[in-house]
Amino acid sequence: xxxxxxxALACRTGARLSHGLSLAAxxxxxxxxxxxxxxxxxxxxxxxxxxxxxxxxxxxxxxxLRDVExxxxxxxxxxxxxxxxxxxxxxxxxxxxxxxxxxxxxTVVHLSALDTTTPTAxxxxxxxxxxxxxxxxxxxGGDSVLLYQGTEAAPVFLFGMNNTAGAWEADASNANTxxxxxxxxxxxxxxxxxxxxxxxxxxxxxxGTAAELLQAIxxxxxxxxxxxxxxxEPGPFIITSASGADAAIFTPPAGTAVGSSDASAAIALDxxxxxxxxxxxxxxxxxxxxxxxxxxxxxxxx
Numbered sequence: 001x002x003x004x005x006x007x008a009l010a011c012r013t014g015a016r017l018s019h020g021l022s023l024a025a026x027x028x029x030x031x032x033x034x035x036x037x038x039x040x041x042x043x044x045x046x047x048x049x050x051x052x053x054x055x056x057x058x059x060x061x062x063x064x065l066r067d068v069e070x071x072x073x074x075x076x077x078x079x080x081x082x083x084x085x086x087x088x089x090x091x092x093x094x095x096x097x098x099x100x101x102x103x104x105x106x107t108v109v110h111l112s113a114l115d116t117t118t119p120t121a122x123x124x125x126x127x128x129x130x131x132x133x134x135x136x137x138x139x140x141g142g143d144s145v146l147l148y149q150g151t152e153a154a155p156v157f158l159f160g161m162n163n164t165a166g167a168w169e170a171d172a173s174n175a176n177t178x179x180x181x182x183x184x185x186x187x188x189x190x191x192x193x194x195x196x197x198x199x200x201x202x203x204x205x206x207x208g209t210a211a212e213l214l215q216a217i218x219x220x221x222x223x224x225x226x227x228x229x230x231x232x233e234p235g236p237f238i239i240t241s242a243s244g245a246d247a248a249i250f251t252p253p254a255g256t257a258v259g260s261s262d263a264s265a266a267i268a269l270d271x272x273x274x275x276x277x278x279x280x281x282x283x284x285x286x287x288x289x290x291x292x293x294x295x296x297x298x299x300x301x302x
Contacts, residue, residue, distance in 0.1 A: 038071055039068075039069060039071045039072040039073055040066075040067070040068040040069045040072045041149070042066070042068070042072070042074070042149055042156070042158050043156070043158070044157060044158055044159070044183050044184055044185070044188075044189040045065065045158070045159065045188055045189040045210075045211075045214050046064070046065050046066045046158060046210075047062055047063065047064055047065060047074065047147055047158050047159055048062065048063055048065060048159050048189075048191075048213075048214055048217045048218070049061070049062055049145060049147070049159055049161045049191070049217075050062065050063050050108065050200075050201040050217060050234045050235070051110075051199065051200045051201065051233065051234055052138065052145065052161065052163060052198065052199045053138070053197070053198045054138035054139060054140050054143060054163070054197050054198065055140065055197050055198060056115060057112060057113040057114070057115055057116060058112075058113070058114040058115040058136065058137065058138045059110065059111060059112040059113070059114065060076065060110075060111045060114060060145065061108055061109065061110045061111070061233055061234060062074070062076075062108070062109045062111070062147065062159075063106070063107070063108050063109075063213075063217070063234075063235065063237050064103055064104070064105055064106065064107045064108075064109065065105055065106075065210040065213060065214060065239060066105045066210060067102065067103070067104055067105050068099060068102065068103050069102050070099060070100055070101050070102050071098065071099070071100075072098070072099050072103075073096055073097065073098045073149060074096075074097045074147055074148075074149060074158065075094055075095070075096050075097075075131070075147070075148050075149065075150075075152075075155070076094070076095045076096075076097060076111070076114075076136075076145065076146075076147055077092065077093060077094040077095075077136070077145070077146050077148075078092045078093055078136055078137065078138055078143050078144065078145055078146075079091075079092045079093075079094065079134070079146070079172075079178075080092075080144055080169075080172025080174075080175070080176075080177050080178035080179070081144075081146065081172055081178045081179050081180070081181040082171055082172045082179065083170065083171050083172075083179035083180075084171055086182065088152060088172075089172035089175075089178075090132075090134065091134045091175075092134045092135065092136065092137070092175060093114070093115075093130070093132075093134045093135050093136025093137065094130070094131040094132055094134065094136070094152070095111070095114060095119065095128050095129070095130060095131070095136060096128070096129045096130075096131055097109065097111065097121060097126055097127075097128055098126060098127050098128075098129065099125060099126045100125045100126060100127065101125040103123070103125070105210065105239040106235075106236065106237040106238055106239045107123065108233060108234065108235045108236070108237065109121065109122070109123070109126070110122040110233050111128065114136045114138075115135070115136055115137045115138070117130075131152070132152075138163075139175065139176050140197050141176055141195065142163050142164030142165065142176050142195040143163055143164070143175075143176050144160065144161065144162045144163065144164070144168075144176075144177070144178035145160070145161045145163075146159075146160050146161075146178070146181065147159045147160070155181075156183070157181045157182075157183045157184050157189075158189070159184070159189055159190065159191075160178075160180065160181060160184045160189070160190040160191070161190070161191050161192075161193070162178060162180075162190075162191070162192040162193065163193050163195060163196070163199060164176060164177060164192075164195055165192075165194065165195060166192055166193060166194040166220070167192050168180040168186065168190070168192050186218075187215070187218050187219070188214055188215060188218050189214070189218070190218065191217070191218045191219075191220065191223075192220070193220055193223055193225070194220075194225075196225030196226065197225075197226070198225065198226050199223055199224075199225050200223060200224050200225075200226075200234060201216075201217050201222055201223055201234050202222070202223065202224045202234065203221065203222040203223070203224065204216030204217060204219060204222030206234075206235065206236065206237050206238065207237070207238040207239075207240065208238075208239070208240060209239065209240055210239055213237060213239065265277045265279075268289065269286070273286055273287065273288060273289060273295070274286070274287055274289050275287075282299070283297060283298070283299050284297070284298045285297045285298075
């Protein structure tokens with residue numbers, strides 16, 4: 001709503017300054033007034049675990065399956081999820097990874113020494129901050145890792161990995177077990193492997209769409225395990241069509257007539273909406289990016 005008000009204000013201001021201001025120019029002026037996004041809101045499957053080490057020091061590798069903006073946070077925990085209570089089995093560790101620069105889809109984030117007070121992150125354009133008093137310590141006897149945004153009270157789950165017995169448990173009954181959280185799907189945004197100290201995604205594809213890579217990563221047969229060797233960093237990953245790409249794509253509803261305009265422009269507001277400037281009609285409209293009728297309109301023809 002703030003973004004829409006900013007666009008309307010910018011266009012009206014521009015109109016007062018110059019009656020000859022084109023709508024395309026007003027659109028660009030409007031875009032310059034929009035506040036910078038605090039972070040990229042991720043959804044299940046936008047990231048995935050691609051390596052895990054439970055031998056000391058603990059480490060984890062995560063691939064980004066879409067572009068992320070600076071200040072994007074991902075929370076990483078070995079706390080289990082209790083299905084019966086729809087909440088955490090607490091007292092284990094939570095780290096908050098926060099990027100200080102935009103990162104492209106396909107980037108592998110490697111986090112090492114997570115069981116210490118001085119973990120490191122690669123790429124270096126990120127910080128790791130501990131939350132709470134619990135200790136992050138991946139058990140050699142098997143454990144789970146959950147990635148999420150939001151807060152501990154209201155998590156939005158992104159990916160889950162279980163490294164105990166090849167299946168998610170019915171509940172988090174001890175420090176090593178976890179139920180599959182609501183919002184994650186086994187075989188796409190969640191993975192369960194038979195217990196090994198170290199696990200590495202090594203046999204699947206490394207180039208394809210985000211959906212193709214996600215499905216391959218979540219396939220147990222594409223992983224290799226070793227009880228002693230340290231998994232190497234997987235990759236590189238090449239994503240041919242990243243999920244949540246910034247391109248402003250609009251699909252008109254069935255029956256829409258083909259027309260033309262001497263000058264028009266479109267800017268994506270977020271993952272679901274885009275603003276379109278029709279210079280010929282002197283109208284600014286906000287549309288769903290999935291297609292359909294305008295959900296907001298400003299007419300500057302008068």
